[in-house]
Amino acid sequence: MADEAHDLQTLAFYDREAEAYAGRRLPKASPRLIDFLAALPAGARVLDLGCGGGQDSEVMLAEGFEVTPLDGSAGLARIAQARLGRPVRVQLFEDLEDEASFDGVWANASLLHVPTAGLARVLARVRRALKPGGVFHASYKAGDGGGRDTLGRYFNFPSEAELRAAYGDAGPWAALAIRQGVGHSYEQEERTWLHVAVVRPA
Template sequence: MDEETLQFYRGNAEAYAGREITSRQARLTAFLALLPPGAAILELGCGAGGDTAEMLAHGFDVRATDGSPEMAAVASKRLGRVVATLLFHDLDEVEAYDAVWANACLLHVPRPELANVLARIWRALKPAGYFFASYKEGDGDGRDTLNRYYNYPSPDWLRATYADAGKWNSLSIERGEVKGFDDKMASMLFVVAKKGG
C-alpha cells in the first residue's frame, strides 16, 4: 500500500465515514445473489462498514477488514463487532472464503504489486469462489487532487494482471461512473471474477 494514501485514510477516517455511497447498492446486491446463503465473505477495505452492515443483514458470515486502524475502529463502532486491520500483502489464508468483496480499495495498490495481491486473494478463495473489485479507469498510475495514489488500469491491463495472478473460470468487467471523496466524477471498472476450481 502506498504510504501517503494510507496516511490520508488514517487522518480522514471520520470524514470519510460520514460519506455514504448508495450507488454501489445494486452491484453489491447482484454480487450477493451469486453466493450460497450464509457464505463466508472476506471484505477488504471496508471503510466505515456500510457494505459490511448490508452483508450481515442478509445473513452472510463476513470478516470485515481495513488497512487503516482508524477506519477499522470507526467500522467496529458502527457495526458493534471487531473489524481487523489488514494490509493486502499480509493476506495469507488458503481456500477460506466463498467470496471476497474489495470495493474501491485495490485501486490504490501500486501497479507492480497488484498481481501479487490478486494472487493472495485467489489463494484465499475456495474453488469456484467469487471476487469483486473496482478500479478507476485510466492508462497509467498517478495521484488525485488529494495526493492519493491510484493504479488507473485499462480493461486489457486488468485482464492480463488477473491472468498472472491465477486461473479464473470467468471474469467480467463493467464500466460506470462514481463521484469520489474529492467530489470529482470518475470512470470506474467493476470486475467480477470466479476462481477456477
C-alpha cells in the same frame, strides 16, 4: 512508496480523514453489491477487503452472511468496528494469508490503491483466500497509469487490458468479466470505473 504493494501516503490520508470519509452518506446497498450477494449461497463466508467505514459489511451481515471486515487503515477499522459491533481486521492487502476460506471477496474501491507493480501479487493472495468456485468483485478507476489525485492518494488507474493482464498473472480464473460505469469519487469528481467480477475455478 515504501512497498510495491501499498502506499504509505494513501494509508496516512485514510487514518487522518477517517471520520469524514466514513461519515459520507452512501446508498444502503449498491446494485453491484446486490448482484454479488445474489451469486453466493445463503450464509456464505465473505471477506470485505478494504471495508472502509463498514457500510457494505453492515448490509451483508443484515442479509445473514458471515463477514470478515478488513482494512489497511487502523483509523477506518476503528470506525467500522464501532459501527458493526465486532472486530475488524487491520491488515495490508499483501499480507493476506487466508487459504480457501471465503465463498466471496468484496473489494469495492479498495484495490485501486495498490501500486501497479504489486497488483498481481495481491490478486494472487485474494485468489488463494477464495474457496474453489468462490466469487470476487473489485472496482477500479479507469485511466492510463498510476498517479495521485488532488488529495494526494495514489491510484493505479488501469486500462481494461492492464487489469486483464494483472488478473492473468495472479492465476487462472473460471470466468472474468469487466464492466464500465460512471461514478463519483470522494472529492465529487466524475470518473469512469471498471468493475471486475471473477470466479476461482472449482
